[in-house]
Amino acid sequence: MLGDQILTELSTQIKEVGSEAELAALWHKYLGREGIIKAQVKALAQLPLEEKREQGPLWQRIQEEAQALFDTRAAELKKASEEATWQAEAQSLGLVPVKLGHLHPITQTIRKLNELFISLGYSIMEEREIETDEFCFQRLNVPLDHPARDMQDTFYLEEPNILLRTQTSSVEARVLANYAPPLKVVCPGRVYRNETVNKSNHFIFHHYQGVVVMPKISLSDLFGTFTALFQAIYGPEVKIRFRNKYYPEVEPGVGPDMQCFNCGGKGCSVCKGVGWIEMGGAGLIHPKVLTMAGLDPREWHGFAFGLGLDRWAMASYNITDIRTLLGGNLGYKPYHHENII
Amino acid sequence: MKILYSQIKQLIPSLAATPAEIGEALTMTGFMQESLEMVNYNGQPDVLLGFEIRQNRPDCLSVIGLTREIAAYFNLPFNLPPTTELTPAETEVPIRIETSAVRRLKAVKLQNISIKPSPQWLVDYLALYEINSINLPVDLSNYVMLLTGYPSHLMDYELLDGDTVWSINHQSREITTLDGTSVKLKDEELIIHDRHSIIALAGIIGTDYAPITEKTKIILAEMALYDPALIRRNVRALHVVTEASNRLSKNLSLVDLDYAFNLLINLLLDQTGGEIASQVVEDYKEKTEVKTIKFEPQLVSELGGINIELAQCRQLLSQLEFTVNDAQLPWEVTVPSYRTDIELPEDVVEEVLRLYRFDKLPSVLPALPATLDITPPLTKAKERWRDWLAFQGWDEVLSWTMVGLEDNALTNYLPWAIATVQNAINEDYPALRQTIIVSLIKQAHEYAKEQVPELKIFELGKVFGKVENSYQEAEHLGWLVGGGDRVIDDLRQTVSGFLAYSGVERVYFYPAKNIPAIANPYAAWEIIIGEEPIGFLAQLKEHYNDKIMATAEIDLEQLISYLQEHKMPAPTVEITQKLITLDANLEADDRRELGIKLQDIEDKLGRESLWSLAVIDEFSLPNGRCRYTIRAVYKELDDQSAKKLHLQVFGLS
Helix, strand or coil: CCHHHHHHHHHHHHHHEEEEHHHHHHHHHHCCCHHHHHHHHHHHHHHHHHHHHHHHHHHHHHHHHHHHHHHHHHHHHHHHHHHHHHHHHHHCCCCEEEEECCCCCHHHHHHHHHEEEEEEEEEEEECEEEEEEHHCCCHHHCCCCCHHHHHCCEECCCCCCCCEEECCCCHHHHHHCCCCCCEEEEEEEEEECCCCEEEECCCEEEEEEEEEEEEECCCCHHHHHHHHHHHHHCCCCCCCCEECCCCCCCCEEEEEEECCCCCCCCCCCCCCCEEEECCCCEEEEHHHHHCHHHCCCCCCCCEEEEEHHHHHHHHHHCCCCCHHHHHCCCCCCCCCCCCCC | EEEEEHHHHHHHHCCCCCCHHHHHHHCCCCCEEEEEEEEEEEEEEEEEEEEECCCCCHCCHHHHHHHHHHHHCCCCCCCCCCCCCCCCCCCCCCCEEEECCCCEEEEEECCCCCCCCCCCCHHHHHCCCCCCCCCHHHHHHHHHHHCCCCCCEEHHHCCCCCCCCEEEEECCCCCCEEEEEEEEEEEEEEEEEEECCEEEECCCCCCCCCCCCCCCEEEEEEEECCHHHHHHHHHHHHHCCCHHHHHHHEEEEEECCHHHHHHHHHHHHHHHCCECCCCCEEEEECCCCEEEEEEEEEHHHHHHCCCHHHHHHHHHHCCCCCCCCCCCCCEEEEECCCCCCCCCCHHHHHHHHHHCCHHHHHCCCCCCCEEEEEEECCHHHHHHHHHHHHHHHCEEEECEEEECCCHHHHCCCCCCCCCCCCCCCCCCCCCCCHHHHHHHHHHHHHHCCCCCCCCCCEEEEEEEEECCEEEEEEEEEEEEEECCCCCHHHHHHHHHHHHHHHHHCEEEEEHHHCCCCCCEEEEEEEEECCCCEEEEEEEEEEEEEEEEEEEEEEHHHHHHHHHHHHCCCCCCCCCCCCCCEEEEEEEEECHHHHHHHHHHHHHHHHHEEEEEEEEEEECCCCCCCCEEEEEEEEEEHHHHHHHHHHHHHHHCC
C-alpha cells in the first residue's frame, strides 16, 4: 500500500536527520499542511463513501505512525543535544582541585597535648604575653636579683617591671591568683628570651605549662602524668627518667629526660653522648608560691611542669632549623590531604 | 664546674665508683653531667668531669662542694684538706668598711713573700679550668677559689696609699681591670679603694692598681662575702662576669669563709715562705645562726608518693651531714652550715628524696577529682576557627611578633602607639607588632623569595600597643591572599562567612577612615559588627607574583565579647506563606549612613516579618550623595500587608 511505502521512506529519511531544525523540515514535508501524508488524507475527500470508509482508518494509522516516528526521533535528538551541552559545560568547568588548608606544626603539637589533658579533665588557659615582673618572677619564688634570673634573659618594655614573659609559668601564677583550687590546668603559649637567633635557638618560642592544685599530690602523681604525656606523643615504648633539678618555683624540682630516640640511650650527637634528652622541668609547687597566691601550703599541694614545644614540633615534622617555624620558608605542599579530581 | 677524678679520690680515699658512675649519681641527684674528658694531669692519665651547678648551690661551685655530694651519695667518709690555725701578729691593718654590703670580711698582711712562678702541677691544674698562671700567690688564690668556692683578693701592700676602704661608688669614672679592660663606673658599684685609686670592683675583678708582681714584698690578702644582689646588679650594669662574681653573686655560707681563708693563708705561707705581719682583720656584724628546722618525717612519704621508713630518712639526712634529733615528732633537723639553700621542711624532703633517687619513686597516672572547666571561651573558639579556616583552604602561619618601627607605621590601622622593647638583641626589630597584617606581609615576602606559587595564609596571634601609657595586647586573626580580580570579594565572603560561622548575624563593610600606607585607599574597609568596627579589610598596593594581594584582620577578643552579648537567634524558620520581594530606594552620603538607616529599618520591621534585606544597586547622584536600591524580602505576610509595611518603613507612603 502507498501509505506503508511512505512510512518506509520516512523511516529511512528520519534516521539521517541530525538536528531539530532538519527534523522540523522533514515533519513539514510529510505531516505539514502541504505534506505528503496530509495530501493523501485530503485526497480521501474526493473518494466515494465506500472507499473513503475503507481508506480513512488506514491513513489515520499512517498519520499516527509517522508522528510516532517523529516523536521518537525528536526525543533522540534532544537527548543527544543535552549530552553535548552537559559535556561542553563540564569541560568548561576545568579540573581545579579542591584546596584544603593546613594548621601550623606548633598548633598541631599543642592539640595533641591538649587532647590528652582535656581527656584527663584539665582546663586550658592562655594569658598575656606582656607581663609584670611580679607574675613572671616574684610570684614564682624568683625575687629581684635572684641568681635564677641568670637562667632567663628577659626582654624589658620598662625595666624592671614590664617585660615579655620568659615562661608560661606566669600563666600558672595568674591562675593561682585568680581561681580557687582544686585546679587542673594546662597553658600553651609563646614566650620570649633575649637570645641570638640561630639554627638551634630563637628569641621567640613556645612553652606548655601544666598546673595541678589538690589537697594531696605527690611526685608519683607528677611522674605518672608526665609519663602519660610522653607516651601520648612518642608511643607506649618511650623511656623516661626523672632526676632532681633546681627550679625556684618548685620543691622538690624534677628534670624529666627521655631516652634518646636516635641512639636508644647509647650516646650520639643528638643527645650529646649522654643517651638522654632533657625535656623540660617540673616539680611540686613551692610552698612560697602557694602562699603568695593566698593558699595555705598545709592544706593545698600541687605540681607544675613546663615543656618547650618547638623541638617536639621540629622532630615530628622533620624540621632542622628552628627559624623555619616562625619564618617564611615553612611551606605546605598543596596537594597533601587534598581531593584531586 | 669541672672536677678531676684523681682529686675526688684524694678527698674520698675509699671511693670505688668509676667516673661514669659518679657522673650518673650526680646527674640523678641534681647536678647534670655536662662533660667527661680524658686528660693528662700531673704526668698521669686522668678524667675531668663537668657538672651543671644548681643556681641555689654555690657551695658546689667548688671541688670540695661536689666531692661532698659524691661522698654523701656513696655514703663514704670525706677528708677536707687540713688547715692550721693562724698565728696573727700585733700590727693593725688600716681597713675601713663603709658599707653594709660587706657581710663578712677577713684580711691579713703577709710579709717576706717570695714571688715566683707556680709549680707545674698548679699551672696545669689551673689550665684545666682555663685560668692562666700569673704567679704563685695569685695562682694559689685561684686554686683556693676552685677548691672551696671562695674567691679572694691579693694586693701589693706597699703600693697602697692610706686606708683600704670598702664603699659604694657614687662617681662617674673609668677603671682598667687586671686583664686590661676599660670599665666605666656609673653609680652604686661596690668598690675597694685607697686614698689614691680604686683597687677592685669588689666581688668581681681587681684593677691594675696594686697588683701582685715579682716586686711585691708585702701582700694584703682579703676574702669577703658581699650582698649577692648588689654584686649581681653590678655585674649586669658593667657587663663584667668573672669566676669570682659568679660565686659571690650567690648566697655562699658566711660561716665557711673561715675555713677557706685559713686554707688560703696556710697555702700562701707554706708555698711562698712568708709570714703573717698583722692582726687578722675581721668584719662580721650579723653572724649566721645555726639553722634548725622542725620536720615531720612522714612528709617525705606524702610528697614522694611512696613509703620511706623513718630510719632510712634519718640515714639519708645524716649522709648529707644534717644532724637529726628524732627524740620526738616533729624532728629537729640541723642544717649544715654550707647549705644556705635549705629553709623549709619541703627543702629537707627534697634532700631525702633526691638521695633516695627519683627514679625509684613510682610513676602512677593519678585519678584526680574533677575540677571546674575554666577554659576561656576565646581559647575554645580559636580551635573551632582554625579548623574552619583550614577547611576553607587557608594555611596557618606563625610569625615574629617583633618587627621594625617602620613596618608597624606602614601597616597600623588601630588607635594605639607602638610598644617597644628596651633591650632588643636585634636592633632591626625593636617593636611589638601592632597588627597581624605586618607579619603576614613579611611572610608573603619570604614566600615570594621562595617562589611559592599560591598565597592564602592566616595567623591567629597577639598584637600589641600602648594607650595612655598602658600596654595593651589583643588576640587577632589576620588573612592574606593573592589572587585575581575577585580576590577582594572572595576575602570579604571569607570574612563574612567566618563571622557568620562564629555567630554574627550582620556584618558591614564601610569605607575605612584610618587607612595604613600599605593599603589601596580606594579599596579599604572597616569591618563592622553591631555598631563597632572589629577589623579591617583592604587591597594592598603591592602584588604577590603579579597577583592582587588582599588582607583582612579582626579583633577576636572583641568578637568573643560581642558574641557573649548578642546570642544569634536560630536562622531556621518554617515557611508557611510565600515570600514577598519588594524594592525601594534610599539616599545616603555613603555606605556607613546607609548602614545606619538599614539598621533602623530592620529594627522597625522586627524579626517576625523580615526574611532578608540587601543592597542590589548603587547610583551616584549629582549632589554627591548616593541612591541605593534595597531589596526587602518579607515573610509571614500577605501581599497587601507586606506592601503596606514596606511603604511605611521605607517612608514611601
